[in-house]
Amino acid sequence: MKKTTLIHVIVMVVSVAIASYLANTLLKDQLEIAKSRNELSATPLGGFNKFASDVQWMFFVNYCGKAGSVTKDNKDEIYKRLNKILRNDPDFVKAYKIGAMMLSVKAPIKSIEILTRGTNNPNLKSQWEIPYLAGFVLLHHVDDAKWEAYVDEYNKKIEDEKGTPKLSRSRIAQAEKMYKLAVQRGKPASYSAVASLLRSRAMRMAKRKDIVNEQHAYLYVLYDIWKESQTENMDGGIEGASSLTGPIDFEKRILSAAQEAKASAPDNKKILATVKNVTAQVLSHQHLCPNCLSKYNAGDKFCSSCGTEVMVFGACEKCGAIMKGKHCSKCGHVNKK
Amino acid sequence: MNEIMAIAGGTWSRILRMRVIYFLILCVLILIGSAYRYDVLSLGMHKMLMIDVSMLLNTIAAILVAISITFEIPKELREGVASTLLSKPLGRTQYLVGKLVGISIAGLVITGLIMIGFCLVFGSFFDRVGITMVQGHLLVMASVIPMSAIAVFFSVFVPESLSAIITALVIWFTHSTISISKVKILYGGIIPDLNLFNLKAEAAYEYGGIGWVYILLVAIWGIAYSVFATSLASLIFGSKDLK
DSSP states (O other): OOOHHHHHHHHHHHHHHHHHHHHHHHHHHHHHTTTTTTGSSSSSSSOOHHHHHHHHHHHHHHHHHOOOOOTTTTTHHHHHHHHHHHHHHHOOOIIIIHHHHHHHSSHHHHHHHHHHHHHHHHGGTTTTTHHOOOOOOHHHOOOOHHHHHHHHHHHHHHTTTTTTTOOOOSSHHHHHHHHHHHHHHSSSOOHHHHHHHHHHHHHHHTTSTTSSSHHHHHHHHHHOOOOHHHTTTTTTOOOOOHHTTTEEEEEEEEEHHHHHHHSSSSOOOOHHHHHHHHHHSTTTOOOTTTTOBBBBBTSBBOOTOOOOOOOOOBOTTTTBBOOEEEEEEEEOBBBOO | HHHHHHHHHHHHHHHHOHHHHHHHHHHEEEEEGGGGGGGTTTSSOHHHHHHHHHHHHHHHHHHHHHHHHHHHHHHHHHHTHHHHHTTTHHHHHHHHHHHHHHHHHHHHHHHHHHHHHHHHHHHHHSSSSOOHHHHHHHHHHHHHHHHHHHHHHHHTSHHHHHHHHHHHHHHHHHGGGGGGTTSSHHHHHTBGGGGOOOOHHHHHHOOSSSHHHHHHHHHHHHHHHHHHHHHHHHHHHHHHHOO
């Protein structure tokens, strides 16, 4: 072998070894940077997948504009186009939201499928709206039979995929999971997500034997959260119970829930027991009518909503004037209690 | 070394003296800027579109610069340019290395100008240019080197009429070599993975930075692969009979 040829061969062997080693190391680094790379379409587009997705998106917008509305005839075409866009750009948040909501009425299962993919995307962990919309579509547009059939098929398909969470067979439980994710991802948690989580939890709890109806279940859920936030117990319950009481006017909500629960079944012992616990522990600092739970003001002798006699507070024992301080401003009397 | 730099200097200065290059760069920048007008059609995604268009056009410019060598080498061999050098020992290697260096420098300058132009255009329409966008463009710039090496490789043994097409096809498909990543020595070593330079989506979305170490290592990979491809091309070229 000539000297020059030998030099060439040695240089080739050394350079290919270095290149090969670097390429294998860099591939792992690249997958850490590009977390959703595995979701990309296998079609060789010369690395221009994102641009292709942009062009497909504009065609999609144009198509939907011409179509006017989603119908039985065009829902499959809309889904197909949306799928292509998301296969080329799995991080396209707008496509998930707008596209999935477009399909939510005529093709709700396909809408859920798209939103679930968005929810599981590791790059979109800060997007609370995607799981929130999934929960919304599940509760409002999907029926149990179709959902169960879809879940069985889906869970079978992802059996070998590690890291992909399975779907719950119960539609309400799955919606609750989605809302829970929405609450966890929103920093701070959004009002809509929190309210929806509480409602879905109540819907699930309504099936328990010790729960009378949905109003009772909702009150029970709020009471549970209040108890968790007091004891700072995060185990087994919704993580960060205080993050749920923050975004919503919690006291107002639990009072309203207690009123609704009592109104739904005024003589039911279970409901009355729950209402009693709530008023004694959560709303102990408020003055509430024992009948309809409406607030009443200082000096009132009867409830202005239902006329029930109430325990007077904040009034002078001698002349009945409203107390503004320690001494009555009308007669100077100091209340004993 | 002097011969290599002389050939490189001749190559890049000839390319960069062509006024049509700057006209094309201007056209690229106008296209990038025109993406701003797609706000209605894209439902507010015009900012992302502008970034993607800039990466696309910069990559195409890099590919075109690399492919230009597939016309230049056969033309010079036909005209007998550098025949003195080619007859010397290692002369053919020096010739190919000089061409690679020259075209790489020209490619880096052209893609660099597009990157700077993009930053100015984007900055004038929107608030600021993110560092990850710049990193995405730097990766495109770095990809000029291995693409030029691929072009040099094919230009030494594939007929002139086909070498540009084959080079373009190879560059296109080597952006999708992840399917053979399990074959360690083959992947990224013998068959290049130009997809390592492709973090366009991540640059556009600004997830949290690409990492300067990654960019540096990818550039080193590009150089290592170029050395391999050029050595192989030189071996083939050395055994070829020039008429």
